[in-house]
Amino acid sequence: MFLQQLINGISVGSVYALLAVGYALIYSLLNFTNFAHAITVTIAAFGCYWFQALITPNLPASLLAGILVAIVMGIFIELFAYRPLLVKKARRLYLMIVGLGVSILCENLMIIVFTGRVRVYPEGFPTDSINIFGASVGLIDLIILVVSVLALVCVELYIEKTRTGLAIRSSAFNLEATALMGVNTNRLILTVFIIAGLLAGIAGTLLGAKYTTYTSLGTYMTNKAFIAAVVGGLGSLPGAVLGALLLGITESFVSAYISTSFRDLFAYIILIVMLLIRPSGLMGKADGDKA
């Protein structure tokens, strides 16, 4: 039971980590929370679903299609929602409000177009369980864990080892000085939105496969990821992963040993306690104009 819940918790936590890293990346460069993140998750799940329903029920192809849709959505959000404000050097608070607006607008548009009905992928992951040291673990949870960890490792390598990754790190400290190094910061910001979109796409398609696809999927999941990012310290990538795992494992144990209905309650309790004790989070930075 314990091991089973632990693996389950890490699996859920790794999906939160995908989303929390997306929040943290954008926050580290631009000092605001991209609340439009939720919609990229939802749209990825729907992209995956519709690809299967309309084109071919091939699972890997549909996952890729869903991820692609999320990336395109991320690009759209940056270019049309945020860039006009960034060019005007608007206060970060306005960017956050625009993000919230985009998220609410898109979610409601999706309800109108797709209705609030819950959908199941025609072709999902196998529902078998396998036995690890006496614990029965769902195959899908393992797949989610492996894919998420691989994605996070790739992003980490990209940020640590490449020229663009170095520029992402330098702009997390000082975006304007990074421009003085000859970096096209507009393109860099777009790159970060593409990475965040990619991770959101992976999370969204996997979540759609594990649970079901519905219009508030992204909002529900990104709320949790946002808690994870805040607990870990907004703007810190290791912090985001740490917060996400902490949250996933806590949720898993609360569901197993107390009650499933207390799961979300505990997530918010962790958030409030963290904000009371250490508002900058476990590994966060604290300064300047932020939202």
Place this chain on the structure above:
Amino acid sequence: MLKINDLHYAYGKIQALNGIDLELEEGEIHAVIGANGAGKSTLMNCIAGQLRPQSGEILLDGEKLPGAPHLVVSKGVVLVPEGRQIFHNLTVEENLLMGGYTVKDRAPGVRKAFEMFPRLEERRRQRAGTLSGGEQQMLAIARGLMSNPKILLLDEPSLGLAPLIVNDVMRIIQQINSEGVTVLLVEQNARKALSIARTASVMEQGRVVKTGPAADISKDESVISNYLGKSKSKKSSGEQIVP
């Protein structure tokens, strides 16, 4: 080489540059001196493309300089900003690599920087935020040189440094210049700036009020009384007192 015509810039209603004309010749060090708030840094930020002037033009070899920082760098004009603005979260070496972002092979540049600043090589794996003020300024200059600029814009490189370190910085600027880099040097430490510059301009309230050979400027009555002070020892101790 660099020619600025009738440049205007305002922060909202506050006019910071009020028709600047300036000319920088190839191979020289040109010092811009003036009091705090005269518009010196604004001028530098306009050249570097960080600020978009309301009117006027900035020409490099007769061609208009683009209005975005990364494009200005690609034209060979690099700003070492006021307050150094090195990346505290990166190592010394990573800071240099960032400076060479536009360069394909960055290894020779890093090697050259370490030759010029052995102290930086000793600390190559250290986080830049842990360096002393003087070392940070050296790093900022070394970082600026990484993209092999034709023109280096230096904004207050002596700010907050001990007098001995200021002398080091000035010597290094001369050395860089002797290797063929044209330098535009903005300084509040007028005496030091004029001592290494070939030509100089004096800025007051967003205007260039005097320009000419540095030797003439430093003999000018009003410059002496306003910027160089009467007693030599008083002003040359710089902005900061060393313990």
